[in-house]
Amino acid sequence: MSDKSGYDAVVVGAGVIGLSAAWRAARRGASVIVVDRAQPPAGATRVAAGMLAPIGELSFGEPELLQVTLAAAELYPGFVAELEAATGIGTGYTRHGALHVALDRDEAAGLRRIHELQRSLGLGAEWLPPRRCRELEPALTPALSGGVYAPEEAAVDPRRLTAALLAALASEGVEVRTGTEVSAPLLRGERLEGVRTSAGEELHAPFVVAAMGAWSGARSWLPEEARPPVRPVKGQIVELRTPEGRAPCERIVASERVYLVPREDGRLIAGATVEERGFDTTVTAGGVHEVLREAYRLLPDVAEMELVEAMAGLRPGTPDNLPVVGPGPIEGLVLACGHYRNGILLAPLTAESVADLLEEARPARSTFRPDGDPKGNRVAGRLR
Amino acid sequence: MKIELNGKLQELPAGASLADAVRAAGAEQRRGIAVAVDGVVAPHGEWDATSLAEGSKVEVLAAIQGGAEGWELGRRAWKSRLIAGTGGFRSLEQMERALIVSGAEIVTVALRRIDPDAEGSVLDIVDRLGLFALPNTAGCYTARDAVRTAQLAREAFGTEWIKLEVIGDDRTLFPDVVELVEAAETLVADGFTVLPYTNDDPILARRLEEAGCAAVMPLGSPIGSGAGIRNPYNVAIIAERAGVPVILDAGIGTASDATLAMELGCDAVLVASSIFGAAEPEAMARAMRLGVEAGHAARSAGRIPVRTHAEASTPTHGLPELS
Numbered sequence: 001m002s003d004k005s006g007y008d009a010v011v012v013g014a015g016v017i018g019l020s021a022a023w024r025a026a027r028r029g030a031s032v033i034v035v036d037r038a039q040p041p042a043g044a045t046r047v048a049a050g051m052l053a054p055i056g057e058l059s060f061g062e063p064e065l066l067q068v069t070l071a072a073a074e075l076y077p078g079f080v081a082e083l084e085a086a087t088g089i090g091t092g093y094t095r096h097g098a099l100h101v102a103l104d105r106d107e108a109a110g111l112r113r114i115h116e117l118q119r120s121l122g123l124g125a126e127w128l129p130p131r132r133c134r135e136l137e138p139a140l141t142p143a144l145s146g147g148v149y150a151p152e153e154a155a156v157d158p159r160r161l162t163a164a165l166l167a168a169l170a171s172e173g174v175e176v177r178t179g180t181e182v183s184a185p186l187l188r189g190e191r192l193e194g195v196r197t198s199a200g201e202e203l204h205a206p207f208v209v210a211a212m213g214a215w216s217g218a219r220s221w222l223p224e225e226a227r228p229p230v231r232p233v234k235g236q237i238v239e240l241r242t243p244e245g246r247a248p249c250e251r252i253v254a255s256e257r258v259y260l261v262p263r264e265d266g267r268l269i270a271g272a273t274v275e276e277r278g279f280d281t282t283v284t285a286g287g288v289h290e291v292l293r294e295a296y297r298l299l300p301d302v303a304e305m306e307l308v309e310a311m312a313g314l315r316p317g318t319p320d321n322l323p324v325v326g327p328g329p330i331e332g333l334v335l336a337c338g339h340y341r342n343g344i345l346l347a348p349l350t351a352e353s354v355a356d357l358l359e360e361a362r363p364a365r366s367t368f369r370p371d372g373d374p375k376g377n378r379v380a381g382r383l384r
Numbered sequence: 385m386k387i388e389l390n391g392k393l394q395e396l397p398a399g400a401s402l403a404d405a406v407r408a409a410g411a412e413q414r415r416g417i418a419v420a421v422d423g424v425v426a427p428h429g430e431w432d433a434t435s436l437a438e439g440s441k442v443e444v445l446a447a448i449q450g451g452a453e454g455w456e457l458g459r460r461a462w463k464s465r466l467i468a469g470t471g472g473f474r475s476l477e478q479m480e481r482a483l484i485v486s487g488a489e490i491v492t493v494a495l496r497r498i499d500p501d502a503e504g505s506v507l508d509i510v511d512r513l514g515l516f517a518l519p520n521t522a523g524c525y526t527a528r529d530a531v532r533t534a535q536l537a538r539e540a541f542g543t544e545w546i547k548l549e550v551i552g553d554d555r556t557l558f559p560d561v562v563e564l565v566e567a568a569e570t571l572v573a574d575g576f577t578v579l580p581y582t583n584d585d586p587i588l589a590r591r592l593e594e595a596g597c598a599a600v601m602p603l604g605s606p607i608g609s610g611a612g613i614r615n616p617y618n619v620a621i622i623a624e625r626a627g628v629p630v631i632l633d634a635g636i637g638t639a640s641d642a643t644l645a646m647e648l649g650c651d652a653v654l655v656a657s658s659i660f661g662a663a664e665p666e667a668m669a670r671a672m673r674l675g676v677e678a679g680h681a682a683r684s685a686g687r688i689p690v691r692t693h694a695e696a697s698t699p700t701h702g703l704p705e706l707s
Contacts (some may be wrong), residue, residue: 059474116481118662231505276505319477 007031009334010203012182013076013211013223014038015045016158016344017336019165019176020351021209023083025358026172033203034174035195037181041162043213044343046235047313049269051156051162051252051262052076052345055097058114066121069342073347076154079348080161086171089164092157092264098252101133101140101147101233103297107256109144115148125150135227139248143167155252158344168293182221190334191343195221205356209305209334216315216324216337219279230338232279232314236287237271238295240305248301258294260302268305270295281312315340325350327357334358388441402426404440409444410461419444424614428514455651456597457490457629458545458577464489466647466676467518467631469656470506471666482659486669490529491515493656494522495537499598518579520547525560534571543633546571547601548580557607561588565595581633582604584618588626593628600626601633601654604645607655608636613644618660623649639668639675646679647687 011022020205022054025029036042045097052072053059054069080093102108118125128136130144169176186194186202194204210216210228242248249263254260261269273287288310317340319325336354339346385398389409396404406419419426420443426434426496436442454463468488473479483491490508499646511518516527524530534546534554552560559582578597581589589600602622612635613619632645632651642653655672662668672685681687 059480061474061665067609278505317476319480321475321477 007205009207010205014040018211020347021354024351024355034176047156051157056152077349087167091161095154096251097151098153101146144344211336214316233317234275235272239308240268391514404433404450465652467654472660481667482665527563530567545577586621589622599629601631605635607634612641639671642675643679
């Protein structure tokens with residue numbers, strides 16, 4: 001037990017990143033507590049589509065991002081298998097691939113350019129003529145100019161993943177204190193030694209893991225010099241449902257402008273806008289219109305579906321689109337934020353990295369169990 | 385009070401500040417200007433507060449690279465003839481690097497897509513680089529809509545400058561010229577510095593100039609198409625006849641398109657997709673800067689006329705007669 005409290009680490013933020021990190025650390029014997037002002041799933045986790053698609057999301061000039069997203073995608077099957085075995089709760093993880101299609105000649109030229117990049121990097125992606133696209137997904141619009149099929153791409157339901165993580169943490173005896181806002185850091189000299197909550201309570205620990213998503217940056221409780229360069233990037237998505245409980249597509253389908261992610265229960269997530277609007281989370285007519293219009297162009301059956309909900313969330317963006325994971329600029333601070341469009345995908349990899357850090361750096365008197373799984377590649381950690 | 389301004393005696397009112405001296409040197413704006421008082425560089429922020437004494441030695445230097453002579457737009461002097469868009473970049477870091485390399489002083493921002501108060505966002509970078517953020521009315525389909533957006537932009541960005549776009553349909557993104565002229569007239573009357581995105585139509589360009597626009601911005605081809613300048617004749621006619629700066633606005637795909645625009649007589653070129661959409665935006669930003677400089681230099685150099693038949697480049701007169 002560490003001084004003044006029973007914790008090895010306080011995790012601030014109960015999104016998929018914070019919960020995963022807490023779970024992996026707890027599995028390795030660390031004593032952790034998670035605090036969040038909201039009841040999970042909230043924030044970006046609640047709104048995320050859960051695409052685990054490093055190949056389809058590839059763009060020019062981001063080799064480091066590809067490296068970490070590929071590593072994370074590889075960790076996923078083991079991560080969810082362990083989670084499902086520990087809790088009996090399904091995460092909705094499916095691996096049916098993703099089909100990116102071009103709806104006209106211009107889009108085809110753009111898609112072919114990306115496909116050439118994918119092939120040059122040896123990624124599993126195949127160019128399909130229109131007929132083959134519609135064999136895979138018969139409900140696709142007939143107005144197709146071709147597509148790229150990436151069979152290894154997967155998806156997960158972030159809300160079910162959250163439920164499973166909460167159950168797993170409960171069974172590890174980890175407290176997830178919701179409705180609790182962190183108001184200030186507890187500093188001793190240059191060292192972070194815990195946090196103070198808005199209820200006035202002090203939570204002491206040698207390490208504080210900052211996993212506050214879009215709220216990790218300018219508006220966070222962190223001392224100014226320790227704040228990572230994270231800004232909110234608004235995204236609006238629409239959730240649809242068929243009465244028969246079967247989505248009109250089997251796998252992720254996407255165009256230049258929209259992606260559609262089917263859930264096992266027949267829901268379909270259509271997303272997403274990308275807007276630099278600060279902390280605004282207004283659902284706008286224009287945003288919803290844009291998503292639905294493009295979804296309809298891609299998959300006309302969408303028109304018949306029930307509109308369940310339209311939501312807006314805030315992605316934690318960074319200047320170079322890479323996450324900020326690793327020791328923070330002040331001692332005792334571990335940053336696990338800035339995952340931008342890839343938070344759900346990068347959660348297992350981030351969690352292992354954070355657990356590694358806590359384990360390596362822990363004082364000798366602590367009581368980590370030796371049966372933890374120390375492997376797992378590092379997220380490109382950066383010190384800011 | 386007499387001071388020494390760039391090596392010459394200059395009379396200034398007693399108690400004049402450094403900022404007054406900079407204005408007296410003819411520098412209309414603070415961007416790209418470095419100033420030293422008695423050999424010590426003074427940061428921009430201190431110009432107003434720095435008072436000068438009798439005999440102070442002030443040097444005002446243009447710090448922008450290239451050495452190309454400047455141009456004037458909206459009664460302000462500019463060095464760079466490349467205007468860059470800020471949308472579409474894959475990351476802010478990439479945008480920042482590309483903007484720096486482009487040498488652009490003016491960058492366009494879309495009010496609809498950016499909250500000017502958002503922290504850590506596009507505008508922070510634009511400010512940090514000391515660039516002029518030119519708001520546009522992207523996404524407007526009627527004069528009314530565009531006028532309202534321009535007025536909002538004036539509040540939000542604190543500038544009377546507006547890049548006026550009134551779009552006719554979302555497939556071509558061609559301007560709706562009837563609405564455009566109406567919006568331009570309204571905004572000019574309201575005190576705006578109006579820079580309209582327009583067709584490559586010389587008559588329309590003249591109408592916009594007559595309406596009081598500070599420039600005309602004809603398209604080369606559809607926005608984002610990268611199809612280059614499809615009607616160079618019209619662009620040349622517009623450039624020849626215009627009494628305001630002509631800025632080639634849309635369709636640039638690669639550096640030679642920008643060069644051609646300048647050779648046709650445009651005063652500047654606006655690029656967006658061609659930079660952010662390139663596999664390496666930073667490299668393309670550099671290419672665009674060089675392309676614009678090359679085109680401007682070639683235009684000023686006075687090219688040779690096009691001939692049908694060859695003319696040997698080695699002169700024959702004056703050769704020794706060996707027979």
